[in-house]
Amino acid sequence: MSFKEIKEERFGITYYELHHSSGLTIYVCPQEGFRSAYAVIGTNFGSMNAEFIHNGNKITVPDGTAHYLEHKLFESEEGDAFSQYAKTGASANAYTSFDHTCYLFSCTERFGESLEILFDLIQSPYFTPETVAKEQGIIGQEIKMYDDSPDWRVTMNLLQSMYQKHPINKDIAGTVETIAEITPEILYECYHSYYNLNNMVLCIAGNADLGLIEEIADKKLKINEAVQTESIFPDEPYEVGKSYVEQSLPVAMPMMALGFKEEAGKGFASTKELLCSSILLEAFAGEGSALYRKLLDKKLINSTFGTEYMEGKGYRTVIFEGETADPAALSRILKEEITLLHQQGISQQDFESAKRCTYGRLARGLDAPSSVASSMIGAAFAGRKLFESIELIADITLEDVNERLKEQLDVQNCCLSVIKGIEGISQT
Amino acid sequence: MNGFMRKEICEGVVFNSIVDHRFRIGRLSVTLLLPLSRETAAANALLSCVLTRSCQKYPDFTSLNRKLNELYGAALYPMVRRIGDFQAITISASGLDDRYTLDNESVSSELAELLCAILCEPKLINGHFDEEDVEQERRQLLEDIDAEYNEKRVYAVNRCIEKMCRDELFAIGRYGTREDVVKLTQEQLVSAWKNLLECAKIEITMLGSADPEKAYQRFAEIFGNKPRKIGGSTKIITEVPEVKHIVETDEITQSKLVLGYRCAYPKDQRQIVAASLMSAILGGTPTSKLFSNVREKQSLCYYCASRVDTEKAILLIDSGVETENIGKAQEAIIEQVELLKNGRITDDEMLSAKLAVKNAYISALDSLMSVQAFYIQSILRTEHLSPEEAADIVESITRDEIIDLAASMQLDTVFSLVGNE
Numbered sequence: 001m002s003f004k005e006i007k008e009e010r011f012g013i014t015y016y017e018l019h020h021s022s023g024l025t026i027y028v029c030p031q032e033g034f035r036s037a038y039a040v041i042g043t044n045f046g047s048m049n050a051e052f053i054h055n056g057n058k059i060t061v062p063d064g065t066a067h068y069l070e071h072k073l074f075e076s077e078e079g080d081a082f083s084q085y086a087k088t089g090a091s092a093n094a095y096t097s098f099d100h101t102c103y104l105f106s107c108t109e110r111f112g113e114s115l116e117i118l119f120d121l122i123q124s125p126y127f128t129p130e131t132v133a134k135e136q137g138i139i140g141q142e143i144k145m146y147d148d149s150p151d152w153r154v155t156m157n158l159l160q161s162m163y164q165k166h167p168i169n170k171d172i173a174g175t176v177e178t179i180a181e182i183t184p185e186i187l188y189e190c191y192h193s194y195y196n197l198n199n200m201v202l203c204i205a206g207n208a209d210l211g212l213i214e215e216i217a218d219k220k221l222k223i224n225e226a227v228q229t230e231s232i233f234p235d236e237p238y239e240v241g242k243s244y245v246e247q248s249l250p251v252a253m254p255m256m257a258l259g260f261k262e263e264a265g266k267g268f269a270s271t272k273e274l275l276c277s278s279i280l281l282e283a284f285a286g287e288g289s290a291l292y293r294k295l296l297d298k299k300l301i302n303s304t305f306g307t308e309y310m311e312g313k314g315y316r317t318v319i320f321e322g323e324t325a326d327p328a329a330l331s332r333i334l335k336e337e338i339t340l341l342h343q344q345g346i347s348q349q350d351f352e353s354a355k356r357c358t359y360g361r362l363a364r365g366l367d368a369p370s371s372v373a374s375s376m377i378g379a380a381f382a383g384r385k386l387f388e389s390i391e392l393i394a395d396i397t398l399e400d401v402n403e404r405l406k407e408q409l410d411v412q413n414c415c416l417s418v419i420k421g422i423e424g425i426s427q428t
Numbered sequence: 429m430n431g432f433m434r435k436e437i438c439e440g441v442v443f444n445s446i447v448d449h450r451f452r453i454g455r456l457s458v459t460l461l462l463p464l465s466r467e468t469a470a471a472n473a474l475l476s477c478v479l480t481r482s483c484q485k486y487p488d489f490t491s492l493n494r495k496l497n498e499l500y501g502a503a504l505y506p507m508v509r510r511i512g513d514f515q516a517i518t519i520s521a522s523g524l525d526d527r528y529t530l531d532n533e534s535v536s537s538e539l540a541e542l543l544c545a546i547l548c549e550p551k552l553i554n555g556h557f558d559e560e561d562v563e564q565e566r567r568q569l570l571e572d573i574d575a576e577y578n579e580k581r582v583y584a585v586n587r588c589i590e591k592m593c594r595d596e597l598f599a600i601g602r603y604g605t606r607e608d609v610v611k612l613t614q615e616q617l618v619s620a621w622k623n624l625l626e627c628a629k630i631e632i633t634m635l636g637s638a639d640p641e642k643a644y645q646r647f648a649e650i651f652g653n654k655p656r657k658i659g660g661s662t663k664i665i666t667e668v669p670e671v672k673h674i675v676e677t678d679e680i681t682q683s684k685l686v687l688g689y690r691c692a693y694p695k696d697q698r699q700i701v702a703a704s705l706m707s708a709i710l711g712g713t714p715t716s717k718l719f720s721n722v723r724e725k726q727s728l729c730y731y732c733a734s735r736v737d738t739e740k741a742i743l744l745i746d747s748g749v750e751t752e753n754i755g756k757a758q759e760a761i762i763e764q765v766e767l768l769k770n771g772r773i774t775d776d777e778m779l780s781a782k783l784a785v786k787n788a789y790i791s792a793l794d795s796l797m798s799v800q801a802f803y804i805q806s807i808l809r810t811e812h813l814s815p816e817e818a819a820d821i822v823e824s825i826t827r828d829e830i831i832d833l834a835a836s837m838q839l840d841t842v843f844s845l846v847g848n849e
Contacts, residue, residue: 011452011528033450036791080724082714086776089783091791092714108790109783138723141730144682145748148847150578206794250679252574288493296489302568304575323575353497360500360524363452368795394530422679 003028003210008387010394011366015376015386016210022221023198027376027386028213029205031369037111037206038369040377041122042102045069045194047174048167048312049099049231054193058232061190062181063167064139064174067096069187071135073103073195076124081117090114098168099312100381101194106370112212119220122200125191127184136179143173150251150419154321158257158417161242165234168315197224203376206369233314238263239413246418255419256327257319258334260409264316268382271389274309275358275396276404277318281307283346283354283401284337285320291337300330312382318408327418335411342409345402359393366390432814433640437648439655441630444803445640448796452528454536454636455796456543456643457520459804460628463660464515464597470604471612471620476506476517477565478557478617483542484549489564495542499535500524504542512662512739512808513597517624519546522796525637536638544646547625556614566609573606580845581731584684585746588843591674592688596663598740629658631807635796662808664693664741665840672841680847682730683751686744687761688843692836693741697811700738701785701821702829707736708781709830710768711745715780717764718745728757739808743837751847758842765839771831778830782822789819 003016003026015029047067051060074081074094085092090107092114103122107114146152156171163169173179193199204213240261269277285291285307295301305322324330346354365371366387379386431447462472486492496502502523509516521539529535551558577583586601593599603609632647634640668690694700704712711718711734718732732747745765749757792798792815802815813821 031450034794036787036794083720086713086715086780086783089780089787091784091787106787106791108787134727137727138730141682141748141750144750145730148580148680148682250577250580252577253571255578282497286493286497288490288497290490292493293490296564299564299567302571323571353494356530357497357501359530360502363500363524363528364522367451367453 003214008390010390011363013366013387018214020217020221021223022217023196023224023226024200024202024217024221025380026202026213026217027204027380028208028210029372029376030208030210031206031372034206034369036106036108036369037204037208038104038106038373039115039118039202039204040102040104040373041118041200041202042100042377042381043194043200044099044381045101045190046097046099047170047172049194050167050170051232052193053228053230053232054189055228059189059193061186062174063170063178064172065182065186065190066101067173068135068139068179068182069190070094070096070101071139072127072132072187073121073125075131076121076126081121084117085114088114088117096172098172102377111207111209112216115213115216116220119216122195123222125188127187129184132182132184132187139173139179140176143176146171146173148249150249150255153247153249154255154257154417154419155319157245157247158259158319158415161245161417162240162259162261162317162415163315164237164241166236166314167233168312193227193229196227196229197221198226199229201377201380203373203380205372205376231313236264236314240415243415245415246420248422249419251419251421253323253325254327254421255321255323256330257321257417258331258414259417260318260414262316262318262408262410262413264311264314266313268313268384269311269316271384271392272396272400273404275389275393276401277309277408278358279351279354279396280346280401280405280408281309281318282357283350284341286354286357288353289350295330295333298333300324300326300333327416331416335414338409338411342405345405346398348398351398351401355393355396362390362393434812435644437651438653440657441651441654443632443634443644443647445634445644446799447637447640448635449637451636451796452525453522453796454525454638455520455522455800456536456539456634457518457632457800458543458547459516459518459631459633459807460624461511461514461516461631461807462624462628462658464510464513464600466600466604466608468620468623469515469600470608471616472515472517472624473508473603474566474569474609474612475617475620475624476508476519477569478561479546479550480504480506480519481561481565482551482558483545484551485545487551499538500529502535502539504546508602510598510602511805514660514662514808515602516804516807518804519543527637536636537642540643540646544650548650550621555618557617562614562617566612569603569609570606573603573609580678580680580684581746581748584686584843584845585744587676587845588686588688588744588841591672591843592742592841598663626654627656627658629656629807631804633800633803635799662740665690666692666836668838668840671839674841674843675846676844677846677848680845682748683754683847684746684845685749685754685757686746686843687758687839688841689743689745689765689837690840691736691741691743692833694738694833697809697813697818698821698825699833701818702825702833703736703738704785705781705822705825706768706830706833707734707743708785709773709777710734710764713780713784715777717768717777718761721764722747722757722760726760728753728760732761754844754846762839765837768834769837771827773827773830778827786819786822789815789822
């Protein structure tokens, strides 16, 4: 078995794919002249995968389990992975999102040894009642830190209000109460369901040596029998649960997130859908748009204003967010302008300008080994072809974007989330 | 590093370029450096925003941004920072590398032209900046200053510095004070602009695959006959008569504790590398003294990290703690600092700090933004190393060099932001 070469012509990207006998899928994008290598391995197990069927059995785990498992996998009987990476000089980390968990390192020397540590780390679960209990304090502190973060709260409150049933409405780290229910048995159950190598992907970019990667994979990876693991998501109504939510936090100026929920289906958006959405949002609300100028002139936005498209299995939403003196006025104008947009569509000129801008941004995101590897693993998780957006963007037309608009930005189905300051407290 | 060139255009104006074909974007920046002063800090900060909003050729925000979109979503933005008791205004332009444009345009030369126009040909009406531009940017800068309060980790560190350096220029802050921004007049802005172009020390950096010669010539035309020499120096405090204790409260669930230390000024690049190693051993990595003891073993905080500012010769340790643990965390942090000062550094700590710092220097070579930041950081120095040369020094730093530096550390300020439980 060996790596299969795949070429992307426009940016001259060559990458390699290997379905290793252990079950693991490996993608490598060597970047000539780069001194560092970035490796990330992950599984489709995040905070929203709390209910699943594993080999025919239905399992439900407490909220925050995926994140807890990430913390605990970093430890083995021999101590934590940080102290092992410290011996190779690699800079290592791990993170959990709504729908995946990833473990990564970046290094400029001794890549092979660091890759061995990464493989050991994800293959040697070690959970005892004592080690599991010990983590509650640290994760409790992490939860509190996020409770104080207005950026995080404004988004989380929005998702909680928009989604009535889908578990995207749960905080990634869970709560102090739910994490208290986590036991070693629960962690092992999740581990065996999602950390089976057939359910994992490894992506490496930068200063990467294909031969060495394959050699270490052969040496370290144990052959995994494929398992059947399937996440279950309740049927989510099309409508938002609530159209307004607010919270008071010590902030100098209010923050807002206005989310437009859309039909999500069961799968991920396609590359073409994502590209059309990027171009649409750039043309409508980017810094060169008439809308952006109007909002600036009305003193309703500053440089924190931006748009985001969040999507995954069972959820899709466009979010406008930023600090603003008047969330209600900003939200009202955005909705009025969106109503007009649906009537008129994007103009040819705005489309061309936004398309060029989006093309340039794709290039910008493909330089550092970290961004290349992250983009690869994101596509792999979503089942999209790697680097496909570069191939497709030249062929996107104004009609494509205006068609896409019909599926998005439903002003009857949106929610405004506001973080306002605390009365009586003023900063010095 | 291949293709590195450092050329003096005239006294006080330097053009640095690195020809590098690995990237799909190119990056050009102009950094203007002046001594921090209460009179001009706010004006320089607001000016940098006004300049990047429009120019004669693209006379408003929208036309300038349409131009940037046309240049494949190029970015043009100001950044203001403190380097010692100096204020550095950097205006950066970055955009698609010429090899990848769809119609063979030269984005790099257009960006060089645009950057020159932004600096030298602003939109002036009867000798004043556009009133509307100024008011828009003033409002946004004030909102930026206010927003520093929102993220409590950053806010607590800023407050500690303000209190610690309250009698020094360093306390002015990169944007000046809120009050100064509110009061700024057109005359002050225009004179700040003239002063910046005539008097500031200038460091131009061009990175990417494009030939730097044309941009060099362009900047030489502008600055070639304007030699300059900036005065000023950074006040370094080495004796602390009394530790300041400052407690503030806020509606937060996780309290913040920041310890500010003074240390000896690293006089050359070798000592700068030693200072980075010292901070890495203390609290710069997940195996550092602070992380592994105060967080992992004693579970006293969620984060606990140190950073050293080699131009101001201060070291800050910041942590997020439960209110009831503030006292214990403070003791535990001080205990780790004392161990370091007494030379209690294990071989493992030494080795992992060296590997981590070396890794950070070499990794910087893989990002244009990091390379640029690395060079700007040494703008006040006479010795200019590449990241690779700095990485080479790491190997040869001895334990004694680190201990000597650590021995100079003196606690100056303990700042806590206490939540309501």
